[in-house]
Amino acid sequence: MLDYRVIIQEELRKIEAQEGVRILYACESGSRAWGFPSKDSDYDVRFIYIRPVDWYLSIKERRDVIERPISDLLDINGWDLKKALNLFRKSNPPLLEWLYSPILYEEKYSITEQIRAISPLTFSPKSCMYHYLNMAKGNFREYLQSEQVKIKKYFYVLRPVLTCEWIERYNEMPPMEFEVLVDTLIPAEAELRTVIQDLLSRKKAGDELDYEPQIHPINAYLEEKIGYFEKTATEMKAAEGVFDEQLDALFRAALTEVWKE
Structure with a gap:
């Protein structure tokens, strides 16, 4: 029998190698995480990644998502950390669901736990x-x-x-x-x-x-x-909000943590 977790981990490693990124966090986001998958449900894997420092210093507008073709087993795509933080400050529900998914595939660094810690301030x-x-x-x-x-x-x-x-x-x-x-x-x-x-x-x-x-x-x-x-x-109430400087600091800290080697 196929070990889906091994397959997902292998795909995440391929993405890192092909794209030159580090994956900070990966989880299940669809019907499996909600608790009502069908027999033939695929795995809806969502991830947050970060690129090397120089990538963010370009004047060019660059694509901030990574997507892979959907197969019978996997639907896998992710957002750049900078994009994720901008959506986080707007209380984006899909991103918040990712952060609290009950099915976790990977969480190597501290950034997502730091984001969770301040999520009550951005929740609208x-x-x-x-x-x-x-x-x-x-x-x-x-x-x-x-x-x-x-x-x-x-x-x-x-x-x-x-x-x-x-x-x-x-x-x-x-x-x-x-x-x-x-x-x-x-x-x-x-x-x-x-x-x-x-x-x-x-x-x-x-x-x-x-x-x-x-x-x-x-x-x-x-x-x-x-x-x-x-x-x-x-x-209903709107979000209390966080200072942009606070999210800037989180972003810089993540760059340092991931690429300090």
């Missing part, structure tokens, strides 16, 4: 809630309006709706794991929780979860919550 409840709310609205409108729906798409609406609820309740970045969101936010005795857990059990067992009749308790919950968050998102 308002912008993150809008990000997840728009995701939920788009998927709900596209996939779950007919009498016959592709029921695996429920997870792609439920998760962002639950993250909105987490943000409203706790004023912090939600956990990535779907089951943690369900267990924390939906009462154990609720019919909705039973229905969701049954659906999750089917997905984990490898059921195709293709077109089936609408699951009315879930649809009713989603419609109610989307409408509610459309009204309340505007009242």
Whole structure:
């Protein structure tokens, strides 16, 4: 049997050699990290990298992402640290999810732990809630309006709706794991929780979860919550923010740590 972690590590080493970079951090970002992969789900590997000092001293605008062709097994791409820090200061939800992924492939240097330490200062409840709310609205409108729906798409609406609820309740970045969101936010005795857990059990067992009749308790919950968050998102707080000088210092420290040899 293939050891996917070995394959991922080998691909990360190839990227370092081919691109002349050092990978600071690598994690899983997709349905595997959320806790509801399909039988044939690939590995959504995301990484943050840094280039040598001279690369950043050029007057040229250069590409700040590295992408590799998607295969049956791997979907792998990464962001330059400078790009990541600029997105971090804007409370970018995908980046924040990477930093708190439950599936870690690599974390060789101290920079990502330093970023996590100041993430409460950059976390913006308002912008993150809008990000997840728009995701939920788009998927709900596209996939779950007919009498016959592709029921695996429920997870792609439920998760962002639950993250909105987490943000409203706790004023912090939600956990990535779907089951943690369900267990924390939906009462154990609720019919909705039973229905969701049954659906999750089917997905984990490898059921195709293709077109089936609408699951009315879930649809009713989603419609109610989307409408509610459309009204309340505007009242959420923005980020406190960090000084650019603080992020500049983190960037310079990372360059020194990685390339001191």
